[in-house]
Amino acid sequence: MSSKATGPIVGVGDSGPSRRAVLKGFGAGAAGIAAAPLLAACTGGSKPSSGNSGSASKSVTVGSGSSDAVPKRAYQAVLDAFKAKSGDTVKVNTVPHNDFQNNINSYLNGSPDDAFTWFAGYRARYYATKGLVAPIDDVWEKIGGNFSDALAKASTGDDGKKYFVPNYNYPWGFFYRKSLWNSKGYQVPATFDALKSLCAQMQKDGLTPIAFADKDGWPAMGTFDYINMRTNGYQFHVDLCAHKESWDQQKVKDVFDNWKALLPYQDKAALGATWQEAATTLARKKSGMYLLGSFVTQQFTDKTVLDDIDFFPFPSMAVEGTDAIEAPIDGLMLSKKGGSNQAAKDLLAYLGTGAGQDVYASIDTSNLQTAKDADTSKFTPLNKKCADAIAHAKYISQFFDRDALPTMANNVMLPALQGFLKDGSIDTKQLEAQAKTLYQA
Structure with a gap:
């Protein structure tokens, strides 16, 4: 029987762009891979600060591949909550999910936003090795206690520095x-x-x-x-x-x-x-x-x-x-340029708290918060079963x-x-x- 939808379905969301897609053009020098065009919607972030807190930028831009309806609204809610809490100006540039992933190499080599949605594991370490993303050990000094050793390891580059803040994972x-x-x-x-x-x-x-x-x-x-x-x-x-x-x-x-x-x-x-x-x-x-x-x-x-x-x-x-x-892990990273923007670091620190992740989870209930101080009291029986499966697993693949x-x-x-x-x-x-x-x- 075909799995093609043949008409509108009551209670089933619209298709839209793919939830995930395989990265193309990943890394310089890959044989046979044409250079991908720059992400048109992500054309730069806020002006970098001079590095001292007194002159830190109070604005931050976020490049997002979370283009499906539910995660798009969830991330917007997080950014709105951060803006209300910090007073910082936040602008999100959302790109169709496949396009964002397919063009990520050109994006980070061009004029990226300060922060961007991405993934833990190899795909975070790769760009850290290339020097295209900023280390965030200072952010982890604030939020490290919120995460398990496994999540911390998945957020660490080959050089031992932290580069990624987990938001959620899903089995x-x-x-x-x-x-x-x-x-x-x-x-x-x-x-x-x-x-x-x-x-x-x-x-x-x-x-x-x-x-x-x-x-x-x-x-x-x-x-x-x-x-x-x-x-x-x-x-x-x-x-x-x-x-x-x-x-x-x-x-x-x-x-x-x-x-x-x-x-x-x-x-x-x-x-x-x-x-x-x-x-x-x-x-x-x-x-x-x-x-x-x-x-x-x-x-x-x-x-x-x-x-x-x-x-x-x-x-x-x-x-x-x-x-x-x-059980793949999704979250945020900073571009190399974003590493000099204190507002961008503050945004990642906010996402590393239960409060920030709870805002996201209030809209996207399909994923599981990763912060230890996140509120799980509203977990559905399905959420609990998924979380239990992850918690009792001896090994987690991405x-x-x-x-x-x-x-x-x-x-x-x-x-x-x-x-x-x-x-x-x-x-x-x-x-x-x-x-x-x-x-x-």
């Missing part, structure tokens, strides 16, 4: 409608074999067992990450992402062999659909479950539908049970296009996975040859 897992499952007598699968049996039953019941969409290329990476971690363990997964392990080995072949068992149950129209369109099939009870990040709930604007959504982690397979979870060299993710894995989805074939020798070239460069 990936299977989302489903409780009322549909109750009516059919479905049970949450604890093992991969149970998952396959459940899929077979859903198919007999006339459902598309697993809603799936990969038009934008990145969603399939989440499935790869989970099957790799469940088949070979977390450490092998991150080592493979870092090319400390070869792609041309049986362990990698095993991942795709295991995935093949799910292909008959995934939406056949996945390559032509966006994640938002696939979400509509879940809302309409046309699909049984959906493997995606918790941001999928942004699409369910009808409270009846939203309250009916439940979640379970990817079931166990060969190793480590469900100890590893995919996402393939955040844990791996981005040119590997975009230039190699994206087309390779789309080809796999099309015909079930994968050339691990070619993956290894391309990885060797990219990582050596």
